[in-house]
Amino acid sequence: MGGYMGLGLQQWIYSRDPQKKMFKKQPLKSFTALPKYSRTFKLQSNRKENKKLNGLITILFVFSALLLSIFTINHFVDYSDKHNQDIINTKKKKDLETFSFLVNSGENRLINNQALGAYSEFKLAYNVNPESERLNQLIIETLSVLCFDNNEFCKELDYALEVE
Numbered sequence: 001m002g003g004y005m006g007l008g009l010q011q012w013i014y015s016r017d018p019q020k021k022m023f024k025k026q027p028l029k030s031f032t033a034l035p036k037y038s039r040t041f042k043l044q045s046n047r048k049e050n051k052k053l054n055g056l057i058t059i060l061f062v063f064s065a066l067l068l069s070i071f072t073i074n075h076f077v078d079y080s081d082k083h084n085q086d087i088i089n090t091k092k093k094k095d096l097e098t099f100s101f102l103v104n105s106g107e108n109r110l111i112n113n114q115a116l117g118a119y120s121e122f123k124l125a126y127n128v129n130p131e132s133e134r135l136n137q138l139i140i141e142t143l144s145v146l147c148f149d150n151n152e153f154c155k156e157l158d159y160a161l162e163v164e
Contacts, residue, residue, distance in 0.1 A: 099128045103135060110138070115145045119153075136160070 106121030119142045125135055140160055146153035 095128050099125050099132070099135075102128065103132075103138070106138065106142075110142060110145075115142055118142050119146060 102121050102125035106118040106125065109115075109118035109121060119139070122135060122139045122142060125132075126139065129135065140157065143153050143157035143160060147157050
């Protein structure tokens with residue numbers, strides 16, 4: 001056994017003879033130039049391709065896409081109209097609830113001798129629905145009560161009687 005060379009290598013590994021060559025190199029043959037390739041290519045249509053069938057498929061695809069988009073647009077317009085009508089109906093319902101609440105609140109204040117508070121409630125209700133005869137009559141009654149204490153309300157009473 002030989003001496004230790006480090007790195008875990010044994011002497012028989014680094015001192016052995018090189019292996020015999022498996023293949024013998026053969027000398028290169030002399031170089032001969034290849035003839036120049038002179039063919040040219042041009043684009044040709046595929047004979048298997050059916051142009052009429054492709055055109056028909058394209059027209060069918062465009063027509064079906066157009067038909068689908070028309071139905072989709074009609075559906076969207078119907079939905080949009082229905083949605084807008086629902087919004088209008090909801091707004092009318094809320095306005096009616098607000099109007100009746102304000103009129104009832106104003107009547108209760110008028111009964112409790114709070115004419116100024118009743119007048120403010122009636123003015124808010126008038127902004128919601130200015131065409132109500134009952135509300136216009138309550139405003140005139142409230143202004144006639146307030147006119148005894150303050151002349152500014154008398155001017156508003158005169159204007160309310162002119163409008164009616």
